[in-house]
Each structure stands twice: as C-alpha cells, then as structure tokens.
Amino acid sequence: MQLDRDKLLWMYRTMLLIRRYEERLVDAYLEGKMPRFDIGWGPIPGEMHLAAGQEPVAVGVMAHLRKEDTVTGPHRPHHLAIAKGVDLKKMTAEIYGKKTGLGHGKGGHMHLFDPAVKFSCSGLIGAGFPPAVGAALAAKMQGKDWVAAAFAGEGAANQGSFHEALNLAAIWRLPVIFVIEDNSWAISVPRSKSTAVSSNADRAAAYGVPGVLIPENDALAIAEAAGVAVERARRGEGPSLIEIRTFRYLGHFQGDPETYRPKGEVEELKKRDGIARLGRVLTAQKLLTESLDGELRAGVERELDDAFEFARSSPYPEPADALLHVFA
C-alpha cells in the first residue's frame, strides 16, 4: 500500500508534533521541581514516561489506522495517543489534572482514554494486549472491518498476557496487530537480560502468525510492515506481530538517574533520529522544502500553544468530584 504525499507529510508533521509536545512537557514537568526534584510537586506531579525517539513507531503504524480502529497503549503513551488523533487539548489538560481533561483529571498521563478515537492506555505492563483482542472480537462480531493495534515495550513481551492474548487472537483469527516497541531497555534492565530470543518477531511462530522485525527506527519501513499487517487483519486473515528496534532518548521516567546506561549511547542513537531521517527522504523526494518545513514547525508550535494554554487555564476538579464516576 503506497503512502501518498499527504500521508507522508502527516507522518513527518505528527512526529514533529510529538517531539515538541514532549519537549514542552519536560519543561512543564520540571516546573516546581527545581532546584530540588520531588515527584509530587509542580503543576504536573507523578510519573512521567516520555517517548522521545519512538515517534516513528507511532506514525508508521497509525498511518494505516482509521478513527474506528482501536489502539491500546502502555505507560509510555503520548506518541501513540497523538498519532491516533487523541484530542490534544483534553489530553494535556488530563496530564495537568484539570477538570477539562479526558478523564476530568482522574486518569493522568498513564491512563488516557479517548473513546472518540478509540484510544486507551494502562500503567500495567502487558495489560493492553487482551483489551485489543476484545476490540477486534467486537469488530468481527459486529461485521465491521475495523482492526485493533496493541502497543507495548519489549519488556512487556515477557508478561503472560502477551502469550495468552496472541494465542487467543490467533485461534479466533481476530483483526489485531501486536506492536512491540523495542527500545532495548525495561527501566534499567537491558533486553539481553529479560528476553531469551534476539527478536520478539521470532515468537510469532508460537502462534502461527506472521512476525516481522523492523531493525531500523524508520517510519517508512515501519509503515510498510504495518500496512501489510493491517490489510491482512481487515481481510479477516488474523493477527500479526511486529517488533521495531526503536530508541529511548530519555530516562525511563523523568528523574531517572540512568546510572545503568552506557555513556554516549543516546548520542549515537540521536545520529539516526527518525524524524530527521524521514525529513531527508521527503526533501530528496521534493515533498518537503525548507519553507514548508518552517510552516509545519510553526503550525506545530501554534497547536501546542493552544493545547498547553487550554490545560493551564482550565480549572481543577472539585475535590469531592473524586467520589464520582466509580460507576457509569
């Protein structure tokens, strides 16, 4: 499936949007945490898992998904949420804990729910696989050609839910794509110490489904593999598993001392940055010019200004609202 100009530029712009969104989040997160860092302080308290470096995975897969398709994400969800089209204002307001947020401030950054675009995520590793299978089952039972995609890190592929969900999706031939974002770390544990095989794509054989390894953090290569898997799913031919070698530029969470991480690793990764990479390709294809690039970046900043302004200016929920919404 060929990606047209608009789609390619959407991929590039969306990656810029994600990157800049999280760069702004870093600053916002550190507000009130300087000079001394306290996880509970500032306008954005709590854990903060950022995806800088992993943008290609989000746009490569999401390039093939529609509003009706379901996405479940892990604790590191922003790139996926943005690429799926989650309302950026409400998402930012949620991260700020505001009443106008996706969950009226109840969920926070690990628990973003936007039913309008069928996005959700969870802080439990591996927990997103089964509900994605459920969304795929619902689509099949309702006779829709909708698909579901479950995203998780390479660490999650050693959780029992990965095995159970893949097996169930396979025997029921459900339209779901399992996407493993291998950023080679699970907090401080390198994949070599967590995973008995060199590629999780090899695990597809355990379920009789296609497994693909994308060795480069390349949005176009990812999009190509994802296109095949999504089409297969829409045709009713069942699930696929895709693993992508991607990059974690930042600490596991903000505040991670990263003493376990080899010096210079990140610098090396950044030389192969996925955004710059696609930018070069589009420039070579004459789809991207310096002036267009400037426009896109300016548009991104305006969009972000609006989102953060909305979040900051929104009111906090009333304390007693904590008692609402336990049940629908």
Add this chain to the structure above:
Amino acid sequence: MQLDRDKLLWMYRTMLLIRRYEERLVDAYLEGKMPRFDIGWGPIPGEMHLAAGQEPVAVGVMAHLRKEDTVTGPHRPHHLAIAKGVDLKKMTAEIYGKKTGLGHGKGGHMHLFDPAVKFSCSGLIGAGFPPAVGAALAAKMQGKDWVAAAFAGEGAANQGSFHEALNLAAIWRLPVIFVIEDNSWAISVPRSKSTAVSSNADRAAAYGVPGVLIPENDALAIAEAAGVAVERARRGEGPSLIEIRTFRYLGHFQGDPETYRPKGEVEELKKRDGIARLGRVLTAQKLLTESLDGELRAGVERELDDAFEFARSSPYPEPADALLHVFA
C-alpha cells in the same frame, strides 16, 4: 543414554502399578456414590482426575530422574507421583483424607506433597512451571547437578505462566525440563480450539531452547527425548521443552458425562496402549517372559493391597486439626 534391563522393567512395572492403582481408585471413588453419584459422598469425595493412558509420559521422563531432582505436577498427578517414587501408602491415605496422609488429609488428590522425593502438584493450571524453575535455580545456586521437571497438559501451555517460566529459565540457563502431556483435551475443549500451533514444541523457538514433539505415546521414545533433555540440563546447558501426544482414556474427572467426546475415540486409542506396547518390546527383547510378567503383576497387586489397606485402616484427623499448619 541406554536404558538397562532393570530400568526397562522398572518402566514396565511402574506403568502397571499406575494403571492398576487408578483402576482401584475408580472403584474406591465410586463407593458411596452409587446408585446416585454425588461428588461429595463416599470415602473419597471431591474431584478425581485420573491419568489412565498417560503412564508412558511419567515413566519415560522419570527414568532419568533421581531422588534429588524436583518434579512439579498438575491436577492430574498420580502417574507422575508414583513414577517419582512418592510414598504410595501416604499418598493413598491422603486421597482418603486420613491423618497418615502426605498432608495429614489437608491436601487431597490435587495437592500431593512429598518433600522426601521432591514431588508436588497443584490444582491451578500452569501453576507448576514457576516453582520448577525455582527448584532449578536453587540447584544451580547450590552448585548441584540436580534438575527439575514441570509436567502439565496441553491446555496449560496457553496459560501465561508457561511463557513467563520458559523465558526466565532460558535467560538464566536453568536445569529444568518442561513436559507437555498433550492428551488433546482440556476438559471438553479440544486442542484445536485452544492452541494456535499444531505442536507446543514449536513454541520452544520463542525461548531459544530445544523443543521436541513425541508423536507417539511410547515410553521408549519419550525416554530417549527426556534423556537428552535431562543430560543437557545436568550439564548446565539450560532448559528444554518436550510435548508428548498421549491418551486420556477416562473423563476429565470421574463423573464427566463426556457428551462432547466423539464415539469410539477411546477404543481406538486403547489399541495403541502404552503399557501393552512396551510389554511387546520387552517380550521381543526376551527381557519379559509370561512368568515374569505374572510375578510383576502379582507384586503390583500386593503393593496396592498394602497401600489401600493402610489408607482405609488409618484414622481421620481430629476436626480441630484443621487449625494447624497454616504456618510452619
């Protein structure tokens, strides 16, 4: 590794012992349940999962295990317990709920613990994999060449614990053998409806460990594969996965109406019975004569008389003993 005469005869006799043990259990279990079957009545109440047909798996693997090696079994444990050398009197007393039982009557037939020969089992599907990994870890940390073997049905291979335990054993290169007894049924669910691959041996690739399928319910073929896996484990080269196509002659549990089961299936299986099969081989090899066969069978009956007599004549625990042993 060649099996000597004694070992071969041990395999044959132990299969006879298992088969006859369970045949007697069927009768004992039905006592007090006739004419009307009530699961709670009679000298042996509760669930009763029998392994008739699966004897070759037990002796084929256990032929290579020592007292110091650990075995964890599932809810269908008798064949494994007997082959591992669990005290038959105490085991029978446990099944009768007597004070002299392995667990003083607290465990019952799904919860047989005999630390003397390092045997244990559980009623939770897939629950035996992790503790076997733990026993293997203990052996390795203590510098012993002891191994562990975890047995479970093909249905258990779709439980998350299977995946997690195999991966952990593989990255830590632990001396553990995962044995899947594929009797093609999980209660009423055929393997085709539960398992996305034709053989669980294929799943070994997901952990970079050897995987072997034994397509016939043949004690010698099983013993050959188990020998390789056990030696590998003792040499410190890590885990292996073996799946055996075995036979379930009886219902899932006693009282199972088996309306889901194709007519005549069991009759066909019985034509390939594993005990008769080994008997023919040993006879051809002149290791087994009719008179020796008679002696072995008579010895088995005497051993069973003793075990059942011990169990029946033993006292029940005092009711208030229920309060003991919550903590060591």
Add this chain to the structure above:
Amino acid sequence: MTERKLTMSRAIVEAIDQEMARDPKVFVMGEDVGPYGGIFGSTTGLLQKYGEDRVRDTPISETAFIGTATGAAAEGMRPIVELMFVDFFGVCMDQIYNHLAKNTYMSGGGVRLPVVLTTAYGGGYSDAAQHSQALYGVFAHVPGLKVVVPSNAYDAKGLMIEAIRDDNPVMYFFHKGLMGLGWMTSPATAATPVPEEPYTIPFGKAEVKRSGTDLTIVTVGLMVHRALEAAASLEKKLSIEVIDLRTLVPLDRPTVVASVKKTGRLLVVDEDYRSFGLTGELAASVAEADVPMRRYRRLAEPDVPIPYSRPLEQFVFPSAETIAAAARAAVA
C-alpha cells in the same frame, strides 16, 4: 406467581437466554461454556441455541479472555464471561480489578463496561484449598465492581437480568452447592418457583428472610439456608431475624442497621475467611451508625486454607448446628 420450580442453575441459564434473545450484543465466553454447558450448568443449552459465535469456549487463558471481555464491552458488546472457579482469580486479577473495575473511573465516566463476570464459589464437597473458597470479600474491598451473591433460583434469575442490563462490571457469584446439580447436594430451598417472564431484582436490597426480635443473623449465599435452618430449630427458644444481603456491593447497610436496632444483637455468618472481610464490615457498619450492639459475634471460615478431608472441612464451614450454637451463645 407461577408455581413452576427451577433449580438455580436453570434459573441462571433462563436469564441469560432471555437476555441473549432480547439483545444481540450479549454473548458468553469462558472455559467449557459451549458443548459442556458450563461445569456447573451455568450455560447449558446456550451453544445449541445461539451458536459458536455467541457462545465461545476459550483456552485456559483467563487474563486474555477476561481482558477480551473488557475490550469488547468498551466497543459496545455486553459480554458474560465465566471464571470457572473464583479460586482462580489470581491468574487474572489485574484485568479484573485494575482495568475492568477502574477504566470507567479513570476515564471520568467516558468508558462504560457492561460485563458480567460469573464465577463459582464455595465448598462442602471436599474440593480442598484451591477450589472451595468464597473470596467475595476481596472483590467487595476493591472499588469498581458490583458483587452479587444469590441464595436461590428466584433471586438468581432476577439478579442475573439486572446484572446483564447494568452498564457496569458485575461479579456474579454462584455457590456450586446451590445450583441444584444432580451430582452435588443442594438445599431443597435453593430451588424455588421462578416466573417465566424476565424480571429484575435491584442491587443493594437485602431481604429479611425471617423476622425476629432477639438476634439478627446476616449472611449470604448458601449460608442463608443454614441460618434459616438454625433459626427454625431454635424458634421455640429464640426469635431470630435472618437477613440475606443478596449483594455485597452495593451493601444494604440500612436494612442491617435497622434490624440490629430492633434486636440489639448481631451474628454474622460467612463462608468466606473471617478476618478483613464481610464479618468485620458489618460490625463497622452498625457501630458507625451509633446503634448499640449488646452482642456482636461472627461465625466464619477460621482464617485457614480450606482442608480436603471431610471432618476437617466440616469443621471450618458454618453448619446449621454451629450457627444455632453461636446464636444461643450470642443471646445467652
């Protein structure tokens, strides 16, 4: 009201059947719910009537298929998913309590999860420590799940239809020893007249099964029958009020408090573990209402795993005799 009597299992199946006929979004999933019809008869005949698409046997992968129910419910389906024994919750609790139970809250009400999680509980037939537990106290402790524990066929049907129509996750506990299976003893009083037509019983309404003035006995599920037996055996000596909670979440505290206000004495009977559970919750509910209790007693599983051997198992579960003895002592 019709005099047609049903066992509890047949009442449950009828409720599911009527709702499946009414609403195509309702479907059933679980281990052995298809050809077998549910190990405890909770889905008998549904496969034959509705087919494999709506009555799905699953692999032994509770985390996967319960999470699948959550995902399908978020997309508008109304799954009824069975956890064969509640004792197995430990292999799938994360999908139940961190996701199914919390997603509605974490989404600020944006996500609705109409899932009925049916599960068998209870002992008394020597199924030992991993197949005989009650455990509803665990599910009533964590927020986001409604917890239903019917004691008879009439309630079972009405509560099941209520559960299926509820837009929230409902844990529906049925005691194996109440289902009226041919192969497991069940109290005669568990099978009751059941109307043919669909009806609902609201959650959070306890039923006073017998009124009295000397002592209030509160319980649920199978123990309701034993408590009534005990109360009847003592009726010459004592006037005992027996309350069947029917649901633990929501919990009908007002009915319990009003009764204790009248009797001044509370005996809680529970098949679940004694500590940190139902027995304590009711003591707190009455005490915080400033209702004086002249006596509070509890008779429950004595915080030990459930033993296999009959004399041991009979020792740990309340019986009509031990309930009667406790009642007498509570009033003495």
Add this chain to the structure above:
Amino acid sequence: MTERKLTMSRAIVEAIDQEMARDPKVFVMGEDVGPYGGIFGSTTGLLQKYGEDRVRDTPISETAFIGTATGAAAEGMRPIVELMFVDFFGVCMDQIYNHLAKNTYMSGGGVRLPVVLTTAYGGGYSDAAQHSQALYGVFAHVPGLKVVVPSNAYDAKGLMIEAIRDDNPVMYFFHKGLMGLGWMTSPATAATPVPEEPYTIPFGKAEVKRSGTDLTIVTVGLMVHRALEAAASLEKKLSIEVIDLRTLVPLDRPTVVASVKKTGRLLVVDEDYRSFGLTGELAASVAEADVPMRRYRRLAEPDVPIPYSRPLEQFVFPSAETIAAAARAAVA
C-alpha cells in the same frame, strides 16, 4: 541506643545486607533490584556487594519469578523477592495466595517457605489508580501470609530481619512516602536512630506511640505519622492514644481492645479502601471482645479508585487535618 539516624530505605537495605552476610541462602530477586538498586531504594548497593548470582534482575514476569521464589524456598533457599508496586499483585496473585501461602498447610506442615515478598504501597504523589494503592487488606484476608507494614526506620530494620528469619511467607509492605528518598517527600519522623547491630522486632506486637484517655486511634504505615500529628495538634483539647499496628497478620487485637476499654472510643485511620478491610476488622475485634465502644469511626480511602489530580487525591487520603477533625467529631 546509637544516635545514628537512617532513612527507612537505608534501614531496610542494612537489614537485608546483614542477613545476606550471615546466611548464604538469602538472595534477592525482582525488577530493577540490581544496578538500579530498587526503584524505591530497597536494594541499593547489594548487587555491588553480593554480585549477580545473589542479586537478580528479572524480566517483567511476576508470576514466573514469584513462583520461582516459592520453588527455591522449598529447596532450602531464603529468597527476598520484590513486587515493585503492590498494585501489580493482580498479575501474580495466584502464585502468592494459592501456592506460596497455602503449600505449607496443604502439605500438613511438610513444606516450609521462607520467602519475604517486599512491595511498595501508598499514594500521595499523584501516581493515580494503578500505582498508589495500599491493598494490604487483601493479603490480610487470605490465609497463609504474614503481613508487615513498618512506619519508621527502626521498625523497618527489626521487622525485616524478623521476616527474613521467619520460616513462613512474609509480605513486607513499605510506603514509598516513608522511605526517605531524595525525590519523594517523607515525614521527618520516618527516619529514626537505628542500631548498627542486627535486631528483630516480633510480629504481632503493636506499639502504643502515644497514650491517651479520650480516644484510641489505630493505624499503620504512613498514617501513623499523620495520626500523631493530629493527636499533637489536639493535645490541649483531647487526650488521644495512637496505636501503630506494625503487622496486620498477626494482628495485635489485645492491645487495641485494651486501649478501647480505656478510652471507650475508636477511630481507625486507613490508607486502604474503607469497605471490607482493616477498619471493619478492628470494629469486629473490639465488638466481639464485648468491650463497649461509645463511638466507632473510620477514616479511610472512600472506596473509589485513587484519582490522579492533586486536589482529588488529597481528598481521598486521610491527612493530619481530616484525622483531627474526625477525632474531634468522634469525641464530641
């Protein structure tokens, strides 16, 4: 007693270190317990001292590595295994409560499982519904696990050494907000003088942190500090007794009962969910002892998932202010 002060995390590490030095069978397993030293500093420096064989980073496979601890313990090892957040219990509860907790009983005492399961609990820093729970009520409800919840560094060391030397499974809960981590606020009173030498604190002995005559406040963990703050703020008006349970299993009922006998009023403060938990258990414990309570009140998490947003989260957890208000109301 030495005046050397330690944070709770350093006290825990010192206890583990001293026991690892004493007994080669003690080892540590869990996620990020190696180079990282434990996300909440519960294993800092142990890898450097004892090496990869005895300090093992695991994959994210809680069922596998907690079951591995059970299997290793059955073979004579003494594992200390970490469940990073207690909120994650749902992915591994079966190995914990059906096996680790029950095997000793089911084997009639034949199997000993000296496992310490350390886990972080608690909120207050906006980690939301899946990373802020207390949940010890669940583990205290099911039989076979000892449950330890230290409130300060001195207790943390003594209870950890006691736990490691115990031949039974011990769930060791530490509140993230008590550890004295540089990056998370912790009450100054959580860091205390800690003797260099190893010492033990017996399980089942609550500590009366402050004695009083008007009201008994019982709590555990972080809430001990808030309760003491509240009691101090009211000392001109009220004489409040504050009890730190220190362990929930075994539960020191006699100390609680004796205190309520004296004060006649009980306020239970709990960070865990209110219903079917600790608050109810203590009401029952006093009531069944026939000790008249003029007042029983409870202040706990109000049975809702823990919300992310600061004002919402602050609303659901007891604070010194809300405890003081509840205390005043309880005595009024």
